[in-house]
Amino acid sequence: MKIFKQGILLLLFLLLFWVLLTSIDSQELIAGGVIVILLTLVFSRKAAVFGDFQITFKSLIYSIAYIFVFLAALVRSNLDVAFRVLSPKLPINPGIVKVKTSLNSKTGRLVLANSITLTPGTLTVETKGDHFYIHWIDVSTQDVDLASQEIVSKFEKYLEVMFG
Amino acid sequence: MADILYNTSAVLALIAIILAAWRLLKGPNVADRVVALDVMTIISISLIVYVASIAQRVIYLDVAMVYALISFIGVVAIARYLERGL
Amino acid sequence: MAVFGGIITFVGSIFLLLGALGIVRMPDVYNRMQAGTKATTLGILLFLAGIAIGHIECMCIFRILILILFIIFTNPISSHALARAAHHIGIPLTDKSVTDALAEDESEKEEAIS
Amino acid sequence: MINGIIIVLGIIMIASAFMAIYMRSLLSSIIAAGVISLLASIIYLLLAAPDVAMTEAAIGSGLTTVVFLYAFNKVKGRGEDNHG
Amino acid sequence: MVNPLYLFIIALGTGFLLSLIDKLYRSVSLILFYATLTAMLGIAGQWLVEIMRGMEAVVIYTAGFQAPYSINLRLGMEEAVFVFLANLVGLLSAIYLFNKFRHSKVNAMVLFLMMILGINGLIMTRDMFNLFVFMEITSIATYALIGINRNTESLSAGFKYIIAGGIASSFFLIGTIYLYRLTGTLNIDSMIASKELIAGNAGFIALFLALSAIVIELKPFPANGWALDVYQAVDSGVVAVIATASSAAMFFVIYKLMPLLNITMLDLLAGIGGITFVFSNLVGLKQKNAKRLLGYSSIAQMGLVLTALSLVMKGSCGIPPKNLLIIVVGGLFLNHFLAKAGLFWLAGLFKEQDTDKWSVIRRNPLLLFIFGSFIFALVGLPPFPGFWAKWELILYLAKSGQHFWIFTILLGSFLEAIYLIRWLISVVKDTVEQEVVLSFQKILPPVLFMIGLYNAGFLMIINYYSFNPLFFAPLMVAAFFFGIDWLPTKFKGIFTIAVIGAFAYHVVPQLDGIYQIFAVLFLGGGLIQLIATLQASGKRTGFYPFVIMMFLSLGILLKSETTLQFFYAWELMTVSSFLLILRGGKARNHSLLYILFSLAGAYFILTGFAYAFAAAGDINILSITNITAYSSVIYTFFLVGFLIKTGALGLHIWLPGSYAESEDDVSPLISSILSKAGIFGMMLVAGIFGKSLFGKIEISAALGWLGAITALIGTLMAIFQEDIKKLLAYSSMGQLGYMVLSVAMLSHLGWISALYMSFNHLFFKALLFIAIAGVISRTGTRNMCEMGGLIKRMPYSFISVLIAIIALSGVPPLSGFGSKWLLYTAGIERGWYLQTAVAFFASTIAFLYCYRLIHTIFLGQPKPKFKEIKEASLWYLIPQYILIMAIMAISMFPNLIIEPLAAAVNNYFSTTIDWNGYTVISSLGYWNGNAVMYVTMGVFALPLIILILTQRRPQLVKQFNIVFAAERPDRPETTHVANNFFAPYQKALGFLAYPYATRFWSAVSEWTQTVASLFRQIYTGNGQTYALHIILYVVVLYFISGGR
Amino acid sequence: MVKRFLILLVLVFFVIMLLPLVSDIQPQTELNPLAKKYVKDGPDELGSANLVTSVIVTYRGLDTLGEVAVLFIATAGVGFMLRRRKGSKTNPQKKRESSEILQTGTALLTPLIFLFGIYIFLHGHLTPGGGFQGGVVIASAILLSMLSFPQSEINHKILNAIESLSGVLYLVIGILGIYLAAGFLDNRILPLGDFGRLFSAGAIPVIYSLIGLKVGSELVGILDSMQRSDS
Amino acid sequence: MTLxxxxxxxxxxxxxxxxxxxxxxxxxxxxxxxxxxxxxxxxVSIGYIKGKTAPIIDSVLLKTDAVNQVVDPIPSALVLTAIVIGLAVTALMLVYAVNLYQRKQSLDINDFEELKW
Known part of the structure; x- marks a missing residue:
């Protein structure tokens, strides 16, 4: 069942990718279909990560919401960093802090780490079990929980729904 | 108007490349250079897309995709090399 | 439309420039990475989007979309991998740094082993 | 415009070439050499040769660098490459 | 007919499949590998046969488009030959490497296949860029294969190779792309058609760059350090392919591009080749490592081939006569190809590659034969293709007036001969040995290539020169004698005599004039002397084949109708005599000197023939007589060549050693017969060109002086010898001086005396040498002062020597008197009083050594250790007495011989002597051999009888007992009367006998060695420096070629 | 120092020598006849929209075969020169594990990169790229897995089989050209199809696919031998 | 393009x-x-013609118009081959470097001069 699910998901992803690449054309679809099915067969066992996606309506909503949250964070982070770069004094207060996450699925953790990396002044340096080590350009707290609150939680609640 | 904006953007991107090249030159250590390389390739992708737009060829974008892919793998490879995981 | 795209592109290029400036100005590798990954990711995102909008007739929107997704997905991974490697081989944080939780944990672990 | 891009890229390429030659750390040299190829592939695109650009990016910059890295893995007491 | 594309297809297909199959079954992949190589060879062979039969050259288009639009291949005559050879060497090398392939990864086989594939492509393709691709395929496969031996040397050599190859291919690429830019095509044929488009500056550079890349791949002289390292370090099986097939392919590329080149570039190429040829060989002189030596030789040979091709192309405006191209370029190339591959294969049998550690070869007749054949082929001796090629090339050069090139090519050949032959000698003579690993698959390839070499040589004779079957006799009979070498000596000896007799019976009647005279001299003399060789016991392996080869080649020398035949016979004679001399126990250095001087002489003769051809337009010997232009130059060349053979002063330093150190029964053959070949040649040319002047000096007059002085110095040197054979050798030199003098007189009487002296010398010197051989065989020493009193033990030998020295010294009544009489008469008649006086003086002091011979050896007190020795073997005595009878006969009845001589000479000069019974009457007096004999016998008989009657009981005193009475000297033998016998004379005449010539030649040799070691300093072993050399080379070439 | 000066001197002369190549050659303004022919007749003759591809695969197909051979040789050579480590257990230095994020990312990206590679070589006749580029992309997908999971072994049998069979098939298609079309490597053994669509240009997509597979597996072979050899 | x-x-x-x-x-x-x-x-610069585009026919470049619109495709084809060959040579050189290093623990080219003269 799990394999079946991840296989289907993989297939859909690949098909979407193919269509984006080639636009819609009968010949392309035939060839693409064959290739995608072959690839799915080859990779279905290894593609456990695709099985992490939750296929529910809620997760779809959350996904869309997440995109906006993330984009907002992204813009904010960039403006922040831009400000820091441009200001002559270079106002930074960097350091590596430890945060905790409750996400279990690998994909979720990946997306979380990526999101952290792309948002204000934070950069995932290392992951160890539940803990992420984050390079923070402006360390406001060194406490694990507080830092988690500040950095992780705003993404986590969406990702928990999306990836379980 | 639009052309001027696009061209100006390209010039800015070029300046950005030069800056990244400066970091590439300065170092001081390998990781810095890799960061510079990473930034350079990303800016280069924008240049490629710009070139595609002025040449009016969609197909050039395939190059940009390969470019992005390669820069990613290149940086990961160097990183893995550095941490002795190659 | 073209002008709108142009403006977006221009903003994107400014972010690119800022990112580049960031890696020149920042004091250590990790901070440079901050500038490099963030500013440039947004920059290129905007740059590409601008061009896609500006040249909507050329059917390049899908490819640019793929490109953007790919960059958003891969760029943090490579940054992370690089940061991890840099930290592992002991490239020091800048003197301004206030803490290094990872280094502490690592050294604790080593002590425990020895 | 095109000429301008080519000149700037060319200068960076030549500078990178010197960097590749004179960097004390081999890894840095390789990175510089990779930059040459990367920029060259933009020039190819400007010269209306996307096939070449793609190949140069994929092979010249990507694969060659990786092959170099694998070779380094075997030739140097590793770790002394980290600085400089 | 199989499409030639299948050469690529099956190679690639097998390559692709091999690793897959290898995962399943090793043996299947091995079989597939060899089957593929065989199939490729089969395809190539099939095409070769078809095209040889007259099929048109085929052009293979790929992708279904005509020439400029797609890549096309061409398979014509040249391509077919090269492809066939490349695949052949590929298959054989693969067989050679069988064990390596079986035990290493399958990748080795794949790489090997790809290398061969690349070579095939290089040869066949007609597209510039495709050429580049195939160049890279070949190079990359080679780079990887170099690692088949994983030692540091081969790895570092391989890296150097990669650097050089990389630079070369970069240049080629730049050149190609600009050629494309200018001509708008990549197809070579189209480029040739639009040649005017690359006439400009840029076109020149583009072409120059592409060309220089290929030239670099051909390893031109200063820019080739990397190649030498590769040759030295890499496994033999691989190197055989690199040195032959790869180089051949590169060479063929140049051939392909030649129509694109202008005269300047052809000159440049010729220069590149020439410099490479000479300097590589020069540097090779100092080389001790066999494979590196072969490397130098390979590079040099390719340089030679390149030069030859360029010169031929240049001289004929791009459309060379086909035969010339085939013989010269094809011959040189084939020669190098087969011999070098074979030698590299041989080199692989040895662990240690020092040239003086290869002696183990001599234990194995097959190996020795292969090795010798290859060496001689490389030196350019008949019947190998290199010989014919060199001949045609020199003739062509002389005809087209490229004098400098003649010198260059012969100089290079000579240098190469030095180290190759030195190596051969060291193999035969040295005793340091090492293990060799022999196995069938390692022996088969060189054997096949050796057979191929012989075949190629004979095919060339058959196809291009209509030789009388007799001219094959020396080689064929020698080969036959090799076949029966396992028989006992006696049988072989008698058989040899019979064969020579039959040959003489066949040949002598066909000749006339001096040809016949010399035929009798050579063959008759040989027949008599060969009896002495029957004394040997055991098998005496490798003796008779050379003997018979020498005599038969002397025979055909006289039969030659063309200059080529003459030269062919001359070279055969040289090489066979060299091998005979080499058999002598201590002949190592002397035989080297001998062959080197002989080769130099042969080159002079060759040059003479070449200029004669240029002047006469024909190689018929008779046509030389019509030459008027350049006669003095031609004459001089001939004279130098022949004078070397006679050992004239200054050119004689090879002579004493070779005469003395050859085996005891070989010495007479060499001294009394072989040296006459020089006299024969001299008479041949003197009769034609004798009157020519060099400036204002009459060449013949100079020759006369040279002869006279040679006679004097030779005699003087003979006096001071302790070694009996050396004494005889110097004496021969002196005698030959007389003959030279009399030949130079260019008068009827002079020539008669020359011929007469030749016979006389034949008789007495053979007699002396054989008698002495008998003595030496019993005493075991050649030091005269260790002998003494042998008259009691060896009376018959004593008589022989006595007769001989009487005949030698020119006192009545024996034939020597007649010869001297004729000489003086002729000299006075010619008006050469001073020369005659010198000769007279020389002949007077000849008494000194004659006396010593008889006194020191036979008279005096016998040494204790020789108390019990017996008379010499009967086989020694028989020829002696035949010779004595001959001396007696011509002494008593001089007209027996003088009449035919005079008749022969009549063809050249009008007669000046008359006959009256047994009396010879010249303008100055007369001589009756009979009368002289009777009178002298009477004069001598009386004292002899008195002596015998009065000296009844001579008292015998122990030799050293006077000394023992007082104190014992450190070295008792120095007190012997015979020791340093002529010390007093040394004070008076020693300055004349001072070895100026030896000093001169050793200075030349040392200087050459110094230059060689100087030049080899450029091979620093540093890959980077080599890269710099390459670029420097290209730049310098460009500016030399007058770019701009 | 003297050496450097000498090198500089040589290079200066080299530059002087090369100068006419820059100064004497005017930029082209028009295609030369050969290129004109390719551009004019190529699309109709071979049906490939990407003219570079038609030149590479058909007009100069032998070059491409050679190119494949070169890469093949390089793979064989690299494998030949490097000794494979015997068994992964004797591995002397432990490699550092890659980070979890990288591993997850790799697992997500690999199929996509694969597909992208296939897209590139399958569309070689329509868009830039082709067998070599596609092969490199595929190889880089596997390289990415090698980077993330350094201990995992590549199945050499499959790799070899792909490499060998695609190479042999390429040759077979080439041979078919001799018999079914006008010459070796002629792509017109299959119908040319609708110009500009995927199934067009005769055998070009097939050839490029085979080249792509071959190049990909060869490059993986090179990387694999370099990774696994003794260090 | 000269530049x-x-x-x-x-x-x-x-x-x-x-x-x-x-x-x-x-x-x-x-x-x-x-x-x-x-x-x-x-x-590549050899094949470029000023103001022209890549020789790939699609919606913006018509087949009939291509002759006047595109750059020379041949140099592109050539350089593709050259790039692949360059990779092959580089890989092999590196393998040589690795092998040489294993022999002498050195990468200095001056340390590999055992063959000379």
């Missing part, structure tokens, strides 16, 4: 310079790849 040709030549010269002056084998190889890049630039 690119010049860049190509400069890269070739710089690569040569590096190859000839650097003692480290890896540096020499890098010099080589710089030369290669230079040559590739050169080749």
């Amino acid at each position: 690119v040709s010049i860049i190509g030549f400069v890269l070739i010269i710089v690569g040569l310079w590096g190859m000839l002056t650097q003692n480290n084998i890896i540096k020499i190889i890098i010099g080589f790849s710089i030369i290669d890049t230079g040559i590739h630039l050169l080749i």
Whole structure:
């Protein structure tokens, strides 16, 4: 069942990718279909990560919401960093802090780490079990929980729904 | 108007490349250079897309995709090399 | 439309420039990475989007979309991998740094082993 | 415009070439050499040769660098490459 | 007919499949590998046969488009030959490497296949860029294969190779792309058609760059350090392919591009080749490592081939006569190809590659034969293709007036001969040995290539020169004698005599004039002397084949109708005599000197023939007589060549050693017969060109002086010898001086005396040498002062020597008197009083050594250790007495011989002597051999009888007992009367006998060695420096070629 | 120092020598006849929209075969020169594990990169790229897995089989050209199809696919031998 | 395009310079790849015609119009081959470097002079 699910998901992803690449054309679809099915067969066992996606309506909503949250964070982070770069004094207060996450699925953790990396002044340096080590350009707290609150939680609640 | 904006953007991107090249030159250590390389390739992708737009060829974008892919793998490879995981 | 795209592109290029400036100005590798990954990711995102909008007739929107997704997905991974490697081989944080939780944990672990 | 891009890229390429030659750390040299190829592939695109650009990016910059890295893995007491 | 594309297809297909199959079954992949190589060879062979039969050259288009639009291949005559050879060497090398392939990864086989594939492509393709691709395929496969031996040397050599190859291919690429830019095509044929488009500056550079890349791949002289390292370090099986097939392919590329080149570039190429040829060989002189030596030789040979091709192309405006191209370029190339591959294969049998550690070869007749054949082929001796090629090339050069090139090519050949032959000698003579690993698959390839070499040589004779079957006799009979070498000596000896007799019976009647005279001299003399060789016991392996080869080649020398035949016979004679001399126990250095001087002489003769051809337009010997232009130059060349053979002063330093150190029964053959070949040649040319002047000096007059002085110095040197054979050798030199003098007189009487002296010398010197051989065989020493009193033990030998020295010294009544009489008469008649006086003086002091011979050896007190020795073997005595009878006969009845001589000479000069019974009457007096004999016998008989009657009981005193009475000297033998016998004379005449010539030649040799070691300093072993050399080379070439 | 000066001197002369190549050659303004022919007749003759591809695969197909051979040789050579480590257990230095994020990312990206590679070589006749580029992309997908999971072994049998069979098939298609079309490597053994669509240009997509597979597996072979050899 | 040709030549010269002056084998190889890049630039620049576009026919470039619109496709084809060959050579050189290093624990080219004269 799990394999079946991840296989289907993989297939859909690949098909979407193919269509984006080639636009819609009968010949392309035939060839693409064959290739995608072959690839799915080859990779279905290894593609456990695709099985992490939750296929529910809620997760779809959350996904869309997440995109906006993330984009907002992204813009904010960039403006922040831009400000820091441009200001002559270079106002930074960097350091590596430890945060905790409750996400279990690998994909979720990946997306979380990526999101952290792309948002204000934070950069995932290392992951160890539940803990992420984050390079923070402006360390406001060194406490694990507080830092988690500040950095992780705003993404986590969406990702928990999306990836379980 | 639009052309001027696009061209100006390209010039800015070029300046950005030069800056990244400066970091590439300065170092001081390998990781810095890799960061510079990473930034350079990303800016280069924008240049490629710009070139595609002025040449009016969609197909050039395939190059940009390969470019992005390669820069990613290149940086990961160097990183893995550095941490002795190659 | 073209002008709108142009403006977006221009903003994107400014972010690119800022990112580049960031890696020149920042004091250590990790901070440079901050500038490099963030500013440039947004920059290129905007740059590409601008061009896609500006040249909507050329059917390049899908490819640019793929490109953007790919960059958003891969760029943090490579940054992370690089940061991890840099930290592992002991490239020091800048003197301004206030803490290094990872280094502490690592050294604790080593002590425990020895 | 095109000429301008080519000149700037060319200068960076030549500078990178010197960097590749004179960097004390081999890894840095390789990175510089990779930059040459990367920029060259933009020039190819400007010269209306996307096939070449793609190949140069994929092979010249990507694969060659990786092959170099694998070779380094075997030739140097590793770790002394980290600085400089 | 199989499409030639299948050469690529099956190679690639097998390559692709091999690793897959290898995962399943090793043996299947091995079989597939060899089957593929065989199939490729089969395809190539099939095409070769078809095209040889007259099929048109085929052009293979790929992708279904005509020439400029797609890549096309061409398979014509040249391509077919090269492809066939490349695949052949590929298959054989693969067989050679069988064990390596079986035990290493399958990748080795794949790489090997790809290398061969690349070579095939290089040869066949007609597209510039495709050429580049195939160049890279070949190079990359080679780079990887170099690692088949994983030692540091081969790895570092391989890296150097990669650097050089990389630079070369970069240049080629730049050149190609600009050629494309200018001509708008990549197809070579189209480029040739639009040649005017690359006439400009840029076109020149583009072409120059592409060309220089290929030239670099051909390893031109200063820019080739990397190649030498590769040759030295890499496994033999691989190197055989690199040195032959790869180089051949590169060479063929140049051939392909030649129509694109202008005269300047052809000159440049010729220069590149020439410099490479000479300097590589020069540097090779100092080389001790066999494979590196072969490397130098390979590079040099390719340089030679390149030069030859360029010169031929240049001289004929791009459309060379086909035969010339085939013989010269094809011959040189084939020669190098087969011999070098074979030698590299041989080199692989040895662990240690020092040239003086290869002696183990001599234990194995097959190996020795292969090795010798290859060496001689490389030196350019008949019947190998290199010989014919060199001949045609020199003739062509002389005809087209490229004098400098003649010198260059012969100089290079000579240098190469030095180290190759030195190596051969060291193999035969040295005793340091090492293990060799022999196995069938390692022996088969060189054997096949050796057979191929012989075949190629004979095919060339058959196809291009209509030789009388007799001219094959020396080689064929020698080969036959090799076949029966396992028989006992006696049988072989008698058989040899019979064969020579039959040959003489066949040949002598066909000749006339001096040809016949010399035929009798050579063959008759040989027949008599060969009896002495029957004394040997055991098998005496490798003796008779050379003997018979020498005599038969002397025979055909006289039969030659063309200059080529003459030269062919001359070279055969040289090489066979060299091998005979080499058999002598201590002949190592002397035989080297001998062959080197002989080769130099042969080159002079060759040059003479070449200029004669240029002047006469024909190689018929008779046509030389019509030459008027350049006669003095031609004459001089001939004279130098022949004078070397006679050992004239200054050119004689090879002579004493070779005469003395050859085996005891070989010495007479060499001294009394072989040296006459020089006299024969001299008479041949003197009769034609004798009157020519060099400036204002009459060449013949100079020759006369040279002869006279040679006679004097030779005699003087003979006096001071302790070694009996050396004494005889110097004496021969002196005698030959007389003959030279009399030949130079260019008068009827002079020539008669020359011929007469030749016979006389034949008789007495053979007699002396054989008698002495008998003595030496019993005493075991050649030091005269260790002998003494042998008259009691060896009376018959004593008589022989006595007769001989009487005949030698020119006192009545024996034939020597007649010869001297004729000489003086002729000299006075010619008006050469001073020369005659010198000769007279020389002949007077000849008494000194004659006396010593008889006194020191036979008279005096016998040494204790020789108390019990017996008379010499009967086989020694028989020829002696035949010779004595001959001396007696011509002494008593001089007209027996003088009449035919005079008749022969009549063809050249009008007669000046008359006959009256047994009396010879010249303008100055007369001589009756009979009368002289009777009178002298009477004069001598009386004292002899008195002596015998009065000296009844001579008292015998122990030799050293006077000394023992007082104190014992450190070295008792120095007190012997015979020791340093002529010390007093040394004070008076020693300055004349001072070895100026030896000093001169050793200075030349040392200087050459110094230059060689100087030049080899450029091979620093540093890959980077080599890269710099390459670029420097290209730049310098460009500016030399007058770019701009 | 003297050496450097000498090198500089040589290079200066080299530059002087090369100068006419820059100064004497005017930029082209028009295609030369050969290129004109390719551009004019190529699309109709071979049906490939990407003219570079038609030149590479058909007009100069032998070059491409050679190119494949070169890469093949390089793979064989690299494998030949490097000794494979015997068994992964004797591995002397432990490699550092890659980070979890990288591993997850790799697992997500690999199929996509694969597909992208296939897209590139399958569309070689329509868009830039082709067998070599596609092969490199595929190889880089596997390289990415090698980077993330350094201990995992590549199945050499499959790799070899792909490499060998695609190479042999390429040759077979080439041979078919001799018999079914006008010459070796002629792509017109299959119908040319609708110009500009995927199934067009005769055998070009097939050839490029085979080249792509071959190049990909060869490059993986090179990387694999370099990774696994003794260090 | 002359400008690119010049860049190509400069890269070739710089690569040569590096190859000839650097003692480290890896540096020499890098010099080589710089030369290669230079040559590739050169080749592509040869085929370029000012103001023309890539020889790929699609919706914006018509088949009938192509002759006047595109650059020379041949140099592109050539350089593709050259790039692949360059990779092959580079890989092999590196393998050599690895092997040489294993023998002597050194990458200095001056340490590999055992064969000379």
